Amino acid sequence: MVALLFHPVFGRLFAAQVLALVGTGLLTVALGLLAFDLAGAAAGAVLATAYTVKMVAYVGLSPVAGALVARVPRKLVLITADLIRACVALALPFITEVWQIYLAIFLLQTASAVFTPTFQATIPDILGDEDDYAKALSLSRLAYDLENLLSPAIAGLLLLVISYHWLFGGTVLGFLLSALIIARTALPARSTPKDRPFRARLTRGIRIYIATPRLRGLWFLTLTAAAGSAFVIVNTVVVVREGFGLADRDVALALACFGAGSMAAALTLPALLRSLSDRPVMIGGAALMTALMLLLAVLAPSWPLFLIVWALMGLGYAAIITPSGRLLRRSAHREDRQAAFTAQFTLSHVCWLITYPLAGSTMTAWGMAASMGILAAVGLFGIGMTLWVWPEGDPVVVTHSHPDLPDNHPHLAGKGHTHTHALIIDDEHHVWPTHG
Structure with missing residues (x-):
């Protein structure tokens, strides 16, 4: 996995991702302190609204932005998004x-809704080998987890000598350095897309996603992942401070356990996916998260058990989320990958848009046991769907027919109306044969 860091293109893009993530982590700390300065005791409500604005930007604007930049060179898209984020x-x-604050978050996350799917869709074009791509996904997962662990620590050290306003300077620097690295990196060109009207570009990724069985499964598994992780993100501080009566450092310890579990999964997944397919690994992670939520719905844990559960929740979460890029790569032609990754970005955030308020409201109204029971039901629904x-089996090569195509259609050349090949939803394949 370490050898990938020396890849001439991926290594640079990974460095750009890490710098942008560190900047985002500093922003998260500084934004909380800014909200407290402006709103005092109502800072929690301000931040909750800000994160809701973030999700609305992701869900509502990501498909529109993806369609608008579909023909723009990737490097220009990534650099522009970084510069907009730096200016905000x-x-x-x-x-x-x-x-x-709400306006700034909306502009910032709109730029992120352009940057992230474009960045994710670029990596499969750089790393053609499936095993290398699995390692790249694990490295990306590690980067997110390390950011969650290290950025608060870095911010804490900086706050010993500077005011929190200067942390925003670190955010600006992170985005600018990311843009500079991308500017100095030779990225593969987009494949030439077909000339489609804006409406078709807007909906293409969603149509590919919904028509592909493995991607429909990914969406429901993401719902299970969102159910468990939403509770961790929203309620860990409440459980630790109110439930266990512990200190801020113990909140950090609990979140670190979740991150450590996620990193452990990311480190082991490349080897595991060489012997197992994505489906059992991802469903296993979902089953683990749901079982842990059911456990906490019926059992009041001790502090050590709680930390173990949080670490296992992180492991299950990463087992669901990390392989998702492999499914998207397998399910779209190169010219449609940007649209497919944008669809995943949009639809996955629909899951968090549902589970964030659900986790917060049920915890506030009825406590951890009831909240975990309700979220476990969401997790079970995701697994069942x-x-x-x-x-099971998830075939790549599928026998299917084209009764609607004329005999002289190029797709039928030498194959006939009924034939077998690796099936991907596209202009000639509008539905999956077994689900049409």
């Missing part, structure tokens, strides 16, 4: 009103 972060220290829409 530069303005944050001068904010004096709560509504300005996955088993239904993503059948």
Whole structure:
């Protein structure tokens, strides 16, 4: 896995990702302190609204932005998105009103909704080998987990000598360095897309996604992952401080356990996926998360058991999320990968848009046991739907017919109307044969 860091293109893109993530981590800490300065005891409500705005931007604007930039060179898209994020972060220290926070978050996350799917869709074109791509996905997962662990620590050290306003400077620097690295990296060109109207470009990724059984399964598995991780993100501080009566450092320890479990999974997945297919690994991770939620719905854990459960939750979460890029790569032609990754970005955040408020409201109203029981039901629903829409075996090569195509159609040349090949939803294949 380490050898990939020396890949002339992927190594640079990974460095750009890490720098942008560190900048985002500093932003998260500084934004919380800014919200407290502006709103005092109502800072929690301000941040909850800000994160809701973030999800709305991801869900509502990502498909539109993806369609608008579908023909723009990748390097220009990535650099522009980084520069927009840097400009917004530069303005944050001068904010004096709560509504300005919401506007800044909306602009920042709109740029991220362009950057992230474009970045993710570029990696499969750089790494053609399936094993290398699996390692790249694990490295990306590790980068996210390390950011969650290290950015608060870095911010804490910086706050010993500077005010939190200067943390926004670190965010700006992270985005600028990311843009500089991308500018100095030779990225593969997009494959030439077919000339389609804007409406077709807007919906193409979603149509490919919904028509492909393994991607429908991915969506429902993401719902299970979102159910468990939403509780961790939203309620860990409440459980640790109110439930166990412990200190802030114990909140950090619990979140570190979740991150450590996720990193452990990311490190072992490349080897595991060489012997197992994605489906059993991902369903196994979903089953683990759901079982842990059911456990906490019926059992009041001790502090050590709670930390173990959080580590296992992180492991299950990474087992679901990390292989998703492999499914997307397998399910779209090269010219449609940007659309497929954008669809995953949009639809996955629909899951968190549902589970974040559900985790917060049920915890506030009824406590951890009831909240975990409700979220476990969501997790079971996700697993059940996955088993239904993503059948075992998940064939790549499928026998199918084209009764609608004329005899002289290029796709039928030498094959006839009924033939067998690796099936991908495209202009000639609008539905999956077994689910049409």
